[in-house]
Amino acid sequence: MQKRLVVLSGAGISAESGIKTFRDADGLWEGHDVMDVASPQGWIRNKELVLKFYNDRRRQLLSCQPNQAHQLLVELEKDYNVSIITQNVDDLHERAGSKDVLHLHGELLKVRSEEDETLVYPWTGDLLASDQNDKGHKLRPHIVWFGEMVPELERAIPIVEQADIILIIGTSLQVYPAASLINYANENAKVYYIDPNPAMTNSFRHHITVIAEKASTGVHAFINLL
Template identity: 60%
Template sequence: MKHIVVLTGAGMSAESGIKTFRDADGLWEGHDVMEVATPEGFAANPELVLDFYNQRRRQLFEVEPNQAHFDLVELEKRFKVSIITQNVDDLHERAGSTNVTHLHGELLKARSTFNTENILEWKTDILLGDLCENGHQLRPHIVWFGEEVPMIEKAMQICETADILIIIGTSMQVYPAAGLMHYAPQDTPTYFIDPKPNIASHKHLTVIADTATAGVKKAMELL
């Protein structure tokens, strides 16, 4: 059975109603990303940062997986499918995908500010004063700018075993995630799905200039 590795970014969840990570002005939901997505921002104003992610978490319960999520589940009937996502939502899992690696953390988890490996399932707001069992403040289980990406090595290993690569809704410009496609074996057939692609088709790369829902359908027809 061939192994399809799928790399997904913000464009994968956009049609579910989750806004893309940040707009052209560098703001994320009206906030400077350095205020809400860095360890320094959290140290300076933990209440603001906790509230920001609490709002994102609440929004998750108001949205549903879109057809692209469900179509990737359908692929599991014909292929081994591994999904590596930059998204912090749980829409892949809710749709039914069984093998999902989150590069940038998960909104529905919290972790200790003292021990990065002390990770808890968390579906409600995280408040100042919510502590781990050792008495340390909890924070969102999100990889912020300037922090290590703990799942990157696992993701590299997954990409090294790809027979087919599908990239959906990510510009592949934010590192280290952007480098993952280069870990796939040379000449791996690759499908790049994005409404505004920044690359062109060539020998082993097929660019599908479309949204996730339409683009995944087209890619499935080509497989």
């Protein structure tokens, strides 16, 4: 029976594909205050700014390709039962070929109804303020903004609980509630952490094997340790 490998991925794995990390050290995202472009208040205040921001991000994403780290995770499916829980809103895991991907913070290539969040639609072009679904609902980016619930968290918890091996890659595990997921790991699970500038790990109850590398070389090193 294959062991269960759960990958918790963040912006660091997409950075090598040319996608900017969610928030730079100065608190800005692509030059914008994150609360202007990633909060319900920002959406109410200036929809045109928010729409332009995500339209620009969407176009950028469509010009990027999965990198070696994404591809190596696909290779691991030959020997392990791999589930990926990602904080990323890009589709690079899926484009690389990963079969089981859960997006905690939404997806850039989807939009949803403003009135019914369960009505979600694929979207690769620009989203305009005038766009509606067939029920006449206005549409918004399918992104979990600051201050909003993370509905997929409840699905993610049992996946982590059942893991034999956990690989944390490209995330500082400082953003909650996603950061709390590691606390649900079985005490017998082996935990590995790939990051060129790893955060302190002594706050976690698990022993964590740290691989201080960027994503692609780090996944190579992880595979060699297995």
